[in-house]
Amino acid sequence: MTPYKFRKTDNIGNLDAETDTFLKDCFLESDIYSSLLKFDDDNDFSKRIIIGRTGSGKTALLKQLSIDKKIKKHDIIEAESTVFEHIKNNVFISQLMENGVDLRVFYKSLWQHVLLVKVIDLLYPNNDSFLESLAELGSSKKQKFNVDLAKEYVSSFRDSFFNDSIVAEITDKMQHELSSTLGLPLLKVGGKGANESTEKIQRVTSRYVSSELLRKQKELIKLIKEESLDEKQMRIIISIDDLDKSWLSSSQIRYDFINALMDAFKELFEIKSVKILISIRTDIIMGIYRDNLRQEEKDKSLILPINWNVTEIRQILDNRINYLIKHQYAGKEVVNFSDIFNFEVNGNSVDEFILSRTMLRPRDAIDFVNLCLAEADGTTFLSEDLVLAAEEKFYHSRKQAMIKEWVSFYSHIKDYLDCIAFIRTPSFKVDDINEAKAKIQDYLISRSVSNDSENHTDIALDFENLMNVWFCTGVIGIKKSSTLIIYSCFEKPYLDITDLNKEFSIHPLFYR
Structure with missing residues (x-):
């Protein structure tokens, strides 16, 4: 494959659909x-x-x-x-x-x-x-x-x-x-x-x-x-x-x-x-x-x-990478996402690493890849270090977007996202993290103010309520098997009481 020298300004589309010049030519016609x-x-x-x-x-x-x-x-x-x-x-x-x-x-x-x-x-x-x-x-x-x-x-x-x-x-x-x-x-x-x-x-x-x-x-x-x-x-x-x-x-x-x-x-x-x-x-x-x-x-x-799977998000990235190469570099060959991102990061294929850190939404995937291309800035090939550097920026971007999305629903959403750092393992059961639960409760109480809503008090004092916030916002999922994690969706927005004895996984982007 021809090597391409990516510039800092290269991207695979804007995050806002209203100004996204790639949308018309790269749109994926889903069942929806x-x-x-x-x-x-x-x-x-x-x-x-x-x-x-x-x-x-x-x-x-x-x-x-x-x-x-x-x-x-x-x-x-x-x-x-x-x-x-x-x-x-x-x-x-x-x-x-x-x-x-x-x-x-x-x-x-x-x-x-x-x-x-x-x-x-x-x-x-x-x-x-x-x-x-x-x-x-x-x-x-x-x-x-x-x-x-x-x-x-x-x-x-x-x-x-x-x-x-x-x-x-x-x-x-x-x-x-x-x-x-x-x-x-x-x-x-x-x-x-x-x-x-x-x-x-x-x-x-x-x-x-x-x-x-x-x-x-x-x-x-x-x-x-x-x-x-x-x-x-x-x-x-x-x-x-x-x-x-x-x-x-x-x-x-x-x-x-x-x-x-x-x-x-x-x-x-x-x-x-x-x-x-x-x-x-x-x-x-x-x-x-x-x-x-x-x-x-x-x-x-x-x-x-609207729900997307890994195959669909990968297809969106394939379409946009190919469009970038053809129009920015006059490339004649068909170039897919995995052709450009064809190395390993932390022992995993880079495309799996990137996709696992999105929440399977088109904007997430486009944002992460754009940050990777910007990190390249003149180099001929992308590398593990460039992707890891881009991931730090992507984490910050995604976290701020989640805070903006949920702040009217949970006024302390930033604190709820921050305190997941007290859990030291990527997967956990509620009964096995008593030390972390105590630290989380102390942290949230310390963040409380006099005019807090009853909603925040309930979340700060009851770990099960906090678990529901984490699940609802997508930072944890139910671990059904080594290959299947169930995240919140419109059809299942909250945890059921029967879920609380199950094993949970922290979303890879939020397990820091």
Whole structure:
């Protein structure tokens, strides 16, 4: 094989799918991707919620779908700017929340409107023609929808129905209606100005949203379904992919907000030409289920968890190494990952060493290989020392990413990751590490502060709870045999009480 002199700037793609120039040519069409493409099969057609850890390839899937020729049209809904920013900063909404008014049904109505507008935009590119055809549509007993209610809904927001200001207008209209219904010139809740109980405000709010928003929206959805039956082969995808951004993790309404979206998008399932796809990070969906906002088993038919195996990750690296050689060095031969990484590290083949230190996510593998290429910096061949040096940087990078991923779930996640260093063997049983357990408890108690949550106290004082954190985040796995270790996944996110007498292995990257 021709020797290649790698430069410090060489890489096999960016870690962010949005800027990854390798993605289009090196994309691996997994079974998950094939499921998302299907519009005809009832089982696959229902798969709409993409669940995965940081770096598992959620955004890459949606980006590839946006350019797939099998898809007629594709559009994106920006959750932050579309809905979330408004409800987070609205004084009226904040007052209702402060007084304990449950607004989840209102959030659902906002989401349903946003989704409806996007569907109409894609099915009827000329908004005016849609409004005109709706106005001309007469009511009939044979219709499967109430055309008058659909018309009422569109008419009530006609001037801004398709505008960015619609979320604010719907909120303002509700505030006005509630103020009138409650007999107030301006609805006031909380503080000295409160003269209506929370219970009454809750009843009036729920009644208004149900009758004036959700009921009419449902009839409009039915109308669109019937009117678009001839368009079922159009294959339209709408994706929502910014639900794990930092703006969400700092808000107390984040779970209500996403839960409302998951309720709203199901209402549009009957429009067969449209698939609305939601991408959610695993820890966020776990938080929704933990807070009992919805029943997990009812979502199973909708969820596509992203899991990769060693063969698939190796194929991704093969594709990207080959692409780098062909385009950066004009190489004509097919070059695979193992052709470049063809030596041993610590007595193991280097490709096994690298892959075992990823968490079998594409971003991990790309990051580690990029760091190896950067360490080469002008040398003709890679070596064991270069990979070991890259591993130190990769460990730091991966650890920081995990802290960012889990900090909203476990405020002391850095301490939980650090204290695994007290366990001195790569595999262990809980009953065999009493000395380490005592040191870990002392360490975590020393890291506690006065305003810590009850959650941290439970973890610091109960080693079984800490084990669950380690398993959930992927730093330990259940050792089933010398060749099989079971790590956390969406289908098994936590340890069962029957697991605690088993043998565990520390993930190779975190056994330092």
